[in-house]
Amino acid sequence: MSGIKAKHQRLVLVVIALVALIGAGLLAAWALSRQASYFYVPSDLVAHPPEQDRAVRLGGMVERGSIKTMPDGVTINFVVGDGKARVPVRFAGITPDLFVEGSGVVAEGRMEGQTFVADNLLAKHDEKYVPREMKDMTTAQAKAVVAETK
Amino acid sequence: MIAELGLAILWMAAALAVLQLVAGALALRPQGAAMVGVVRPVAVAQGLMVALAFAALVTLFVTTDLSVKLVAENSHSAKPLIFKIAGTWGNHEGSMLLWVTIMSLAGAFVALVERRLAENTLLATLAAQAFVSLGFYAFLLLASNPFARLAQPAPEGAGLNPLLQDIGLAFHPPTLYVGYVGLSIAFSFAVGALITRDVGPAFARAMRPWVLGAWIFLTVGITAGSYWAYYTLGWGGWWFWDPVENASLMPWLAATALLHSVSVLAARNALRAWTVMLGVVAFSMSMVGTFLVRSGILTSVHAFAVDPARGSFILVLLAIYIGGALLLFGLRAGTVTEGARFAPVSREAALVFNNVMLCGILGIVLMGTLYPLVTEAFGVKVSVGPPYFNPVSAVFALPMVVVMAVGPILRWKDDGARRVAPVMAVPALIALAGTAAALLAGVGVLPALGLGLGGALALASLLPLRGRNLRRTPLPTWGMVVAHFGLAVAMLGMASESAFSIERLAALNPGETRSVGPYTLTLDRIDPVAGPNWTALQASVSARYDGGSAVVLQPQARVFANPPGTRTESALLTRWNGQLYVVLGEEGDDGRWQMRFWWKPFVPLIWLGGLLVGLGGLLALVGRVARDVKRLVAIDKIAFRRERQGR
Numbered sequence: 001m002s003g004i005k006a007k008h009q010r011l012v013l014v015v016i017a018l019v020a021l022i023g024a025g026l027l028a029a030w031a032l033s034r035q036a037s038y039f040y041v042p043s044d045l046v047a048h049p050p051e052q053d054r055a056v057r058l059g060g061m062v063e064r065g066s067i068k069t070m071p072d073g074v075t076i077n078f079v080v081g082d083g084k085a086r087v088p089v090r091f092a093g094i095t096p097d098l099f100v101e102g103s104g105v106v107a108e109g110r111m112e113g114q115t116f117v118a119d120n121l122l123a124k125h126d127e128k129y130v131p132r133e134m135k136d137m138t139t140a141q142a143k144a145v146v147a148e149t150k
Numbered sequence: 151m152i153a154e155l156g157l158a159i160l161w162m163a164a165a166l167a168v169l170q171l172v173a174g175a176l177a178l179r180p181q182g183a184a185m186v187g188v189v190r191p192v193a194v195a196q197g198l199m200v201a202l203a204f205a206a207l208v209t210l211f212v213t214t215d216l217s218v219k220l221v222a223e224n225s226h227s228a229k230p231l232i233f234k235i236a237g238t239w240g241n242h243e244g245s246m247l248l249w250v251t252i253m254s255l256a257g258a259f260v261a262l263v264e265r266r267l268a269e270n271t272l273l274a275t276l277a278a279q280a281f282v283s284l285g286f287y288a289f290l291l292l293a294s295n296p297f298a299r300l301a302q303p304a305p306e307g308a309g310l311n312p313l314l315q316d317i318g319l320a321f322h323p324p325t326l327y328v329g330y331v332g333l334s335i336a337f338s339f340a341v342g343a344l345i346t347r348d349v350g351p352a353f354a355r356a357m358r359p360w361v362l363g364a365w366i367f368l369t370v371g372i373t374a375g376s377y378w379a380y381y382t383l384g385w386g387g388w389w390f391w392d393p394v395e396n397a398s399l400m401p402w403l404a405a406t407a408l409l410h411s412v413s414v415l416a417a418r419n420a421l422r423a424w425t426v427m428l429g430v431v432a433f434s435m436s437m438v439g440t441f442l443v444r445s446g447i448l449t450s451v452h453a454f455a456v457d458p459a460r461g462s463f464i465l466v467l468l469a470i471y472i473g474g475a476l477l478l479f480g481l482r483a484g485t486v487t488e489g490a491r492f493a494p495v496s497r498e499a500a501l502v503f504n505n506v507m508l509c510g511i512l513g514i515v516l517m518g519t520l521y522p523l524v525t526e527a528f529g530v531k532v533s534v535g536p537p538y539f540n541p542v543s544a545v546f547a548l549p550m551v552v553v554m555a556v557g558p559i560l561r562w563k564d565d566g567a568r569r570v571a572p573v574m575a576v577p578a579l580i581a582l583a584g585t586a587a588a589l590l591a592g593v594g595v596l597p598a599l600g601l602g603l604g605g606a607l608a609l610a611s612l613l614p615l616r617g618r619n620l621r622r623t624p625l626p627t628w629g630m631v632v633a634h635f636g637l638a639v640a641m642l643g644m645a646s647e648s649a650f651s652i653e654r655l656a657a658l659n660p661g662e663t664r665s666v667g668p669y670t671l672t673l674d675r676i677d678p679v680a681g682p683n684w685t686a687l688q689a690s691v692s693a694r695y696d697g698g699s700a701v702v703l704q705p706q707a708r709v710f711a712n713p714p715g716t717r718t719e720s721a722l723l724t725r726w727n728g729q730l731y732v733v734l735g736e737e738g739d740d741g742r743w744q745m746r747f748w749w750k751p752f753v754p755l756i757w758l759g760g761l762l763v764g765l766g767g768l769l770a771l772v773g774r775v776a777r778d779v780k781r782l783v784a785i786d787k788i789a790f791r792r793e794r795q796g797r
Contacts, residue, residue, distance in 0.1 A: 010488045013424075017506050024510035027542060028517040035538035036521060039531035055537055073657020073742045074735075092655055094384075094718075094735035094744050108533075120385075 037108070043084040050111060058087060058116050059106040067101055080105065080116070091118040153218050156206030157297040160247075163199035163254065164287035166192055167280045170257075174277025178270060178345070186273065190261040193276050196283075197258025204251040207296055211238045217303035220244060220296050226309040226712045228683050236320040237310045242460070243296035245323065249440070250286045252324075252331040257283065260335060265782060266356035267339075268348055275335075275342030282334055285467040293463050309712035312684070318378035326371030326398055330436040332364025333401055336408060340429030341475055344482045349422045354415035357429070359774050361412055365405045366767040372398050373760030384718035384733045386748045388647070388756055391539045396519045397439030400512055404432035407508040410501050418562055420489035420498055424505070427483075430475040435512070437468050442519070493564040500557030507550035511543050518542075544596055551603045551641070552581075555610035558630060573613060581606035593649040600645030608638035625773025633766025640759025646752040657742035667749030669730055670694045674702070676734075676743060684708045686719070689734045689743065693723055705734040729753050 037055040050056050060080035067078040075092040078101075089107055099105060099121055109118035170192045176182035177189055210218050211234050214227045224241040225234060233240075239248045257279040264272060290296070339357045343349045375398065380388040389395060408428040414421045441464045492498035518534045525532050555577055559570055585602030593601070611634035614627060654666040658673040665671065674690040686708040692700040703721035710716065723730040728751035735744030 009491045013502065017424075017509070020506045020510055021513055024513040024546065025517065027545060028514045031538050031542045032518065032521050032534065035542075036525075036532040036534050037537075039533065055535070057531075057533055069738055073738050073740070074655040074744055094655075094733060094746050108535075 039106075042080055042082045042087045045087055045111075045116070046085040052112065053110050055108070055110055057106055057108050058089070058118075059104070060087070062099070062101050062103060062105050064101045080107065087116050088114065089116045089118055091121055093121075096121055152206050152209055153215065153297040153299060156203045156210070157295065159199055159206065160203040160287070160291065160297070163196050163203060164284065164291060166196035166199060167254070167283045167287060170196055170280035171277050171284065174273050174280065177273045178277075186269070189273055189276050193261035193280070194258045196280070197254045197256075197261075200251050200254040204247055207244060207247055208235060208238050210297075211235065211244075214307060216305070216307055217299055219298045219300050222300055222304035222307050224308065224310060226307040226683070228712065229310060229315070230682050232317070232320055233310060233315050237314075239323050239327075240310055240314045240319055243290070243294045245327075246286065246290050246294055247296050248324065248327055249331055250283060250290055252327050253279075253283050253286065253334050256332055256335050257338075260360070264356065266778060267342075267353065268346070271339075271342045271346045271348050271353065273342075274345040275338045278338040278341040278345075279334065282338065282471060285470065289460075289463055289467065293460055307712070309683075309710075311713070312708070312710040312715035312717045315683075315710070315717075316378065316382055318374065318382065322371060322374045322378055325367050325374060329364050329366075329368030329371050329405075330398075330401060330439065332360065332367060333405060333433040333436050335360040336364065336405075336429045337433035337471075337475065340426045341478060344426060344478050344486075347482065347485055349415075349426055349486050351416050351419050354412045354425065355778075358409075358412050358416055359771055359778070361405065361409050361429075361432075362767055362771040362774065365402070365409050366764050366771065368398070368402045368405060369760060369764040369767060372402055373757050373764065376760070377757045381720055381722060382717070384720045384746075386651075386653070386731055386733075386746075386750070388753070391518070391535055393519050394439075394443050396515050397442050400515055400519075401432055401435040401439060403508050403512040403515070404428060404435045407505045407512075408432050411505055414498050414501050415489070418490055418492070418498055420492060421502070421505075422489045423479075423483045423486045426486065427479060428505075430472070430479060434468075434472040434475070435516075437464075437471065438516075441465060441468055490563075492562070495560065495565050495567050497557060497560040497562045497565070500553050500560055503553050504550050504557065507546045507553075510546040511550075514543050514546065515539065540596060544599070548599055548603060551607055551637075554634060554637075555603075555607050558611070558614045558634065573616075574610065577606040577610040577613075580609060588649065597645040597649035600641050601649065604638050604641035604645055607641065608635060611635040611638055625776070626770040629766045629768070629770025629773060631766070632769060633763045636759045636762025636764075636766055638759070639755050639762055640757075643752055643755025643757075643759055647750050647756065650751045651753075652749045654747045656745050656747070657738055657740075658745055659742050664745075664747065666730075666747040667728075667751075668696050669747075669749060670697070671732070671747060672700075673743065673745065676737075679706065681708070683712065684710045687734065689732075689745070691721070691732055691745075693730055693732075695725065703730070703732050705732045707734050707736075724754055727751060 035055075037057055038050065039057045039059060040050070042058070042060045045056075045058060058080060060082045063079040063081050063086065067076055069076050074094075075090065076095070077088060077090050079086050080089050081087070089109075091107065091109075106122040107116060107118035108120040108122070109116055111117075170189060173185045173188045173192060177185035207220075210221050211225055212231070214221060214225055214234065216222045216227075220241060220243050224244075225237050229237065237244075239245045257276060260272075260279070261276055267275065336357060339353070339360065343353050375395070376388050379390065379395075380386070408425065408431075411421045411425045411428055415425045441461070518538050521534055522532050556570060556574055559573060581602045583602070584605045585598050588598035588601045589595070611631055614631055615623060618627075652667040654664055656664045658664065660673050660675050663670060663672045670693070672692045672694075674692055677688050677690070679686050679688045686706040688704050688706045691703045691705070693703055694700050701723060703723055705721035706719040708717045708719055718733055718735075721732045723732075728749060731748040731750060733746040735746060737743055
């Protein structure tokens, strides 16, 4: 019993490995184009809304006076803005420690109707640990936002 | 004084590494015979020197010498001793010194004990190890000097990030680093063997214990890191596909593949070039991980400092080592002769299949991790998370698990599907029935497959023991069985966690009660408490399992002063059938306290499984080393007898 007589087993193995790896690469590329979650600022989100139920991230400033706690005590509604557009956000859960009005936030979640439903909130942790998306925002957009909301 | 001494010793260690490289290279030439005796002692001396330098840095942290920049920026006199010590590597410079220390000590260890490898290959290996170390010495001494002084000593240190002030910091990074850096030995072995063109079973047997050792540390380090993240972040998750987690998973995937291919090479003299290639890839993945974490292109708790110059430095190192090794591989791979052949149904074929699957998963994780960096270069910000990683890696992981169940009972070289089919009937039935039952119960597709295949693998992994005298079963066989069984256990834990977890969010007044899964929970009261360098609000929650007697859990919200920061301290209650997880949130405007509860059935199996995998590795390592030692003793005896007879 042997298919071992194939003269070029090494070649066959190399081809199989290459096919599998290229397959993995193509699969990854295809899945990434569908599953990667894009980062939006409020004005982008309003101008080009993503498909409903597609996971995206929304980054902006939490508008002053916008945080409202619902009667259940754990769901909050607030508005994220960037000076040009405003997006209402709903979140149920324990907010990060530095989540305060007038400060930056990145929300992970999806659009449901006109509301952004967040699964997770990332706030600026401290000076050294800032969510990657927020580094640019705090310099470029935050000032404008803060000036406007004052 | 200690700082200057430490720096001087570090420079001396670097000089010894140069000597090790030059002597090793010269000794490979016919006229360099005089250098042969130099290489091993120099490697040992280099290891001792750098260990001294590391001890100097630890001393500076323990005594909180605030005239040293690194100490002033990262430590604080009022920190508990254990975090002063662990704080040594809780920052960029210190962690790179730890990296170099482990790398040089590993080289010294090889120089001391490795006696199986052909002497020429060993010389080339030690030279390669010195070459790799040199890059990291340069990085330390030129771009991240840990011993730099401040012009004016600071009045007080800036302290350590509260998230890192946890006992996990004392164990998780060093363990993981031993794993990462231990793979540099596999890399140097591969390069050494390419230089001397000596790739065969003897080489594989010499390399195997080193790979096993690094792999055990990686396994345990990843398991510990996962549990640490689970209980400190307070998010109830155990794996986030965070780039830094991926950075530790990728070397593990490559090392797992290497471990199995090196076994094929040792036992059957096949997969020669592939094994050498994996040796190069495994350590390359360690370096890619370091680059991702240390360059500051990713921001997380693990990224200590954002300094583009350092990122470029590591990128250049990466290019030199990986590029150089791959070039060498390209030039020499053709001269590595083809090994023994095997049939499509054989243990080798199963191992090849799983090697390819592991590499496929590796590619998928690597692409998912790098994709955000690539798109950002084009101005598009994305993040990649579980919706990508879970299903896509499962495409390769699930077939791998199927083959993993069958592979160990296949014979080497050639076997018939007809022989193993009856043996595999029961596990196959478990897989089908388990998956079907879970699907009918409304469990998602991936967790259902996880439950079915996990159960099947748990049984199948024990099959290699059937018909054996358990006492006479060699330790490496036990190791394989325990490790494979551990993976099945971990899979069952993962699938159960994702299928059956129950989460409750609530805002409670003291005295109020909520239920989650089988538990009834009452918030008794909230008290202020204080620790050595923090204050906290602490909730006391009475938990009753199925109406039984109350157990009190005390989750905290801690506030740290130096540096200012907060951390939630979750409270866990473990039973044989799962874990209760309680987090305290904020006080609302109406005086109610936010609380988050999870009941996670069988979740501890994830880490128990991880530890079993590590234990399996340890059994195999002990078995292999014991056999080697026995062999060496026998050789010594024969040599001694001959010498006596010769007299």
